[in-house]
Amino acid sequence: MAMTLSRRALLPLLLAPLAAPTLARAASPLRVVASFSILADMTATIGGDAISIATLVPVDGDAHVWQPRPADLKTLHAADMLVENGLGLEGWIGRMAQAAEFRGARVTASRAVKPRTMTEDGRRITDPHAWQDPRNGVLYTQAIADGLVRAAPAQAEAIRARASAYAAEIAATDSWIAEQFAPIPPAKRRIITSHDAFGYYAARYGITMQGVQGISTEGEPSARDIAKLIAQIKATGIRAVFVENMTDPRIATTVAREAGAVVGGQVFSDALSPPDGPAGTYLKMLRHNTTLFVGAMKG
Template sequence: MAQLRKLILVGTAMISLLASAPLAAAKPLEVVASFTVLADVVHEIGGTHVNVRSLVGPNGDPHEFEPSPDDAKALKEADVVFVSGEGLEGWMDRLITASGYTGKPAVASEGIKTREMEEDGKTVTDPHVWNSPVNVMLWVKNIEKALSAADPQDAPHFHANAEKYIAELKKLDAYAHAKLDAVPDDKRKVLTSHDAFGYFGREYKVKFLSPVGLSTETEASAADVAKLIDQIKAEGVKVYFIENSNDPKLVNQIATATGAKPGGELYVESLSTKDGPASSYLKMFRYNVDRVVTAFGK
């Protein structure tokens, strides 16, 4: 009888111990993001509860990206797929069809007040929304919503990360204003490779001129280049930048024709490698602000 009583007590203790143990953690979500900037922000919100893969790699061009069979495989196996949207990922529909992915990508840029402009007689939307941290705050909310829908158990974790990251974005926006608002209006003019800094310009009152439109897939005509050279001379643009993700040949030629001086390299549509100066979105944006302000100071 004593032995039986002992076994009952041991069994009761084990049941109590199991009942008080935390529930097993959910398996991390397998997440695919279209390009490195978006993947980094998704990782910041998802934390340890997501494994994030970027289709376009560091220093890659999301306009001219050519998906591989491995990309199709990753997409098919993903729990959540993120795109920025607004026409950036023109190749995504083809990749979805090829991969057999049956879900619907979450659009991070949903709800952002976009820029519209004329290009070749058509009205097009500027997809480069991340070049303003104010826009990325909306990215964060959309990312949190999509991750929480896919993994409700970890929704509080995603919300806490989102709030923390938005606080960092507010600091980044204040930093950019403090640096750029101090620059005289007539000096806030820059030549870049293509028209990817429109949201930066809108937010911080910087005028960016470029020979190529919103996509690096387009080509500038000789007449467009000649017109741009005349405009640069007339407006007194003194500095130009190359971009990490596309060919600098044309912008270098225009700079030579106008006398504009090199300001260095900006990170526009992709992060650097991990050992580079723009290995995260926060680092990338701060780096770009610092380079532009330094160039204006010269």
């Protein structure tokens, strides 16, 4: 026992020479893992060359039901920092961090967000899709910048500068979106999407939105839910139903057909497109979705 203790005590001394080239260490970028593609884009934009970024749930992937592979555990194990959304989006992340023996810092991007809650099947649940309101995107930016500065204080000035430029871009995008909806009468601001991912967006721009599936993509809607939704679409004269990049489009497509509506196109809710697609960044995603929604409302 005594021997184990003294060996432990010696360990830092033995390791010290290995860690000696401090300058080289300081210059190597912080290894950051983001839970899903939207956070990866934000974090990469704010971190710049101070970080290297890896993403767990890939582009077009579904963060609600994703499962890590052994390679993902390795990636997380080697990371200095994990950026996650929080608000219950990544139900798998606690177990994963434990399984990966992750020892780095954890940053919850939604830290300062006022969460939206809703009732689903008689249960009160928190809506995790806060990034769809760009004003929350600004809060995410601050939380991520704070986390990066804590982990890489030598880079603080550059990180803060990038974060404030990015926050300004997000705010400008928010104004642009509000301008797009401004000419549309409130009664026409109605949208149906595959799942309930646009609650924050809808609240921000005065839109009534409903998902064919609920807040999560786990579980399928019942035949009764679907019949109700079809009747609702017919009664309210909603013209378009939108499919999402990361969910199965079949149910939404069926609903649209049965209700005499059209499929208004593919919007991006919980994941970006590949870089060369229509929603390769968070800001492009916001603009792309808005363009499709506004187009459908104008008919």
